[in-house]
Amino acid sequence: xIGIIRDxxxxxxxxxxxxxxxxxxxxxxxRGDDQARAAIRNVVGEASVRKGRVDLEVPxxxxxxxxxxxxxxxxxxxxxxxxxxxxxxxxxxxxxxNVISVHLGPRAGRAKFxxxxxxxxxxxxxxIAEMSDGTFWSASADVIVTLAACVEGI
Amino acid sequence: MAxxxxxxxxxxxxGQVFEIKTLISHIMETGFRFTTTGDKxxxxxxxxxxxxxxxxxxxxxxxxxAISANPFLDFFTVATESGTLDxxxxxxxxxxxxxxxxxxxx
Numbered sequence: 001x002i003g004i005i006r007d008x009x010x011x012x013x014x015x016x017x018x019x020x021x022x023x024x025x026x027x028x029x030x031r032g033d034d035q036a037r038a039a040i041r042n043v044v045g046e047a048s049v050r051k052g053r054v055d056l057e058v059p060x061x062x063x064x065x066x067x068x069x070x071x072x073x074x075x076x077x078x079x080x081x082x083x084x085x086x087x088x089x090x091x092x093x094x095x096x097x098n099v100i101s102v103h104l105g106p107r108a109g110r111a112k113f114x115x116x117x118x119x120x121x122x123x124x125x126x127x128i129a130e131m132s133d134g135t136f137w138s139a140s141a142d143v144i145v146t147l148a149a150c151v152e153g154i
Numbered sequence: 155m156a157x158x159x160x161x162x163x164x165x166x167x168x169g170q171v172f173e174i175k176t177l178i179s180h181i182m183e184t185g186f187r188f189t190t191t192g193d194k195x196x197x198x199x200x201x202x203x204x205x206x207x208x209x210x211x212x213x214x215x216x217x218x219x220a221i222s223a224n225p226f227l228d229f230f231t232v233a234t235e236s237g238t239l240d241x242x243x244x245x246x247x248x249x250x251x252x253x254x255x256x257x258x259x260x
Contacts, residue, residue, distance in 0.1 A: 067222045094220050095186045102229075103214040107207065109171035109232035113215075116222040118184070 036090050039097035040128065043088050044136050049128060054087075054139035056127040062119060065149035070099070071114035074129045074137070078104075084111040086130040093123040118149035156180055160241060162255040166233040174205065174213075177226045178243055178251060184219035200225055200245035207257075208237040217245075233259045 040049075057071035074084045083106045089099035099117050111129070119125075122144045129137050161175035178200065185197025197219065204214040212231045225243075241253040 071228075091220060095184070096219055098216075098218040099220040100218060101216040103216075104229075105212065107210070107212045107232055107234075108230055110230040112230055113213075114226075114228040115215075116226050117220050118222055119220075 033092050036092040036097040036126075039090055040088075040126070043086075043101075043128065043130075047134065047136050049136040049138045051138055053137040054127050054129050056089075056125065056139040056141045057114075058125050058141045058143050060141070060143065062143055062145045064147050065119040065121075065145040066147075067116045068119050068143070068145075069114065070117050070125070071112070072102075072127045072129075072139075073110075073112035076111045076129075076131065078106055078109055078111055080106045081132070083108070083132045084129050085132055087111070087113065088128045088130075089117075090126045090128070091119065091123055092126075093121040094119065099125070119143060119145045120148050121145060156243075156249075156251050158241070158251065158253045160239075160253055160255050162239060162257055164256075165258045165260055168233055168259050170233045171230050172233055173228065173230055174239065175226070175228045176203070176205075176241055176253075177224060179224050180243075180245070180249070182219070182221055182223040182225060186219065198246045198249075200243050200249060202242075202244045203227060204242050205229070205231075206240045206242075207231060208235060209240075233257070235259055 053075045055073045062068050072087050076084045084104050087102045090097050091099055102113050104111055124140050124142055126138060126140045157179040159177040163172050166172045180200050181198060183195055183198040187195045199219055200217050202216055205212055213229045217225060236259045239255045239257055243251045
């Protein structure tokens with residue numbers, strides 16, 4: 001029973017799996033580690049972030065963290081009065097919390113982009129979209145990485 | 155001179171949403187790696203990318219060290235008029251590249 005603590009209610013609490021506990025704590029709210037949280041606060045300010053409308057496509061299991069495909073799409077009509085202004089992507093365990101910030105407008109037609117990014121560890125990736133009406137929407141995804149990026153020497 | 159790859163449809167119908175794919179060769183050195191002798195390798199990344207359609211900006215991205223080498227970006231826009239799409243990359247150490255593509259709107 002190494003790594004398992006039995007609490008008073010008889011439920012198992014694994015102490016050796018930080019990803020799971022992060023997932024529980026993160027929920028829909030931007031609450032990764034302090035750095036990621038600060039980066040998200042920096043973008044969002046005091047506004048509340050709701051879960052939904054954003055679709056974050058990341059492979060659940062990644063062999064090589066050096067190139068991970070990332071696609072974000074947001075449910076929006078993309079008209080001149082109702083469109084997606086910005087899409088930010090954050091991670092919680094890379095040396096830096098930011099991945100990319102994309103600025104769109106009504107001329108984008110479709111609120112979707114894709115790119116490739118690096119992951120230094122198994123972690124949660126979060127995408128936050130800022131709409132033209134000032135609301136924020138988010139989506140998170142759990143990624144398991146077997147070969148990490150960033151940390152290797154040359 | 156960094157090599158670029160741009161993929162834009164040659165002809166599109168007016169009002170149609172079309173896809174633009176771009177890729178540029180760049181090392182995207184994170185600044186978090188060390189050589190075997192323990193020296194830090196300085197950061198060298200592309201920091202911004204923008205695309206304008208007949209002079210009007212339609213897409214802009216701020217890139218961070220977490221973006222993979224040879225940054226690839228795929229996005230969309232609405233076909234309005236025939237003209238040119240201008241792409242611009244800028245980064246550390248004065249990195250600056252441009253590219254353009256013609257688009258015919260029917």
